[in-house]
Amino acid sequence: MRPEHKEHGVPINVDERLISPSTSMGAVTLRVGDLDRMSAYYSEAFAMEPVHDRTLGREVHRVLGRRHAPMVRLIHTPDLPGTDPHQAGLFHTAFLFDDAPSLAATVYRAHQAPGGAFVGCSDHLVSEAFYFTDPEGNGVELYTDRPRQQWAHDGDQIRMANTYLDPEAYLQAHLSRTAVESGSELPGSVGHVHLQVGDLPAARAFYIDALGFEITNTGYPGALFASAGGYHHHIAMNTWNSRGAGPRAARLGLGSVAVTVPDQEDIAALQARLSARSIPFTSDARTVTAHDPWGTLVTVSVPDVTAEELTAQ
Secondary structure, eight states: OOOEEEETTEEEEGGGSSOOTTOEEOOEEEEESOHHHHHHHHHHHHOOEEEEEEEETTEEEEEEEETTEEEEEEEEOTTSOOOOTTSSEEEEEEEEESSHHHHHHHHHHHHHSTTOEEEEEEEOSSEEEEEEEOTTSOEEEEEEEOOGGGOOEETTEEOOOOBOOOHHHHHHHHOOHHHHHHGGGSOEEEEEEEEEOSOHHHHIIIIIIITOOEEEEOOSTTEEEEESTTOSOSEEEEOTTTTTOOSOOSOSEEEEEEEEOSSHHHHHHHHHHHHHTTOOOEEOSSEEEEEOTTSOEEEEEOSOOOHHHHHHO
8 A cells, every 4th residue: 555645634645746757748839920920930940840730710720840749839819919028928948859960950940040039058067958039939949958877966956057058169060961951850849848937936836746846956046947757857937037927818929838647647646636736627537737827728648649639629
């Protein structure tokens, strides 16, 4: 019999208080004003190809990705006002690539693509990253990880930093014609999602205590990093632009965040954690959906959700 821990008077198995170590992030949903322009940008800049289109009422849902793996879902909602940089929502979506040549090729493409903007790059010790904004102001990170055995730890936290990364030197060292021409044939995925929130304690209560991610770094004032399975971070939250922000108004930008867990036992454990904290949610055997304190929709699903199912959520 597994040990139990009581939270809010409800018993929870100790080994079910954390989300599965095999958790990963899924395609981020963005509400966009110009679907064709945004689709073209994500195709040209990040070598993504359309995976699935679906019309739901007045909305057109388009999923793009690499090698048929969804990486972003765009929902055409042109009547909404533009993004507000001080509102809770998306700081950036971080697309992870397997190696330096693949990252360099994508950075090169993104730099050439019209409509977006390059906003910087950094060596984070655990990863090397380049930052862009898309034509509607959504943040994008492109990165690769260093091997885990090279990551340093300070107690139970993973050491991260923002040190200078020379973009020209990086491209000179790693850019190849083969990788550029391979385009969408090279794999990519959503490595992590970085959110703007109004309050870190409230964010911690939802993403750490309820969803079950583990804190990995608290060393940056106004920010919190968390993950599953010892990764540097699957989810990050900051108040740098959004401190004190209340519930989100209906605007372009972040629509929802997707998380993938291994099996239905993980879904059941999440249901127990949410119920223990009286957090409203909807669910079936494969999916749980809940809103964070600012109204951002978070969907947690088992693997093999198809592009068709993604556009139906």
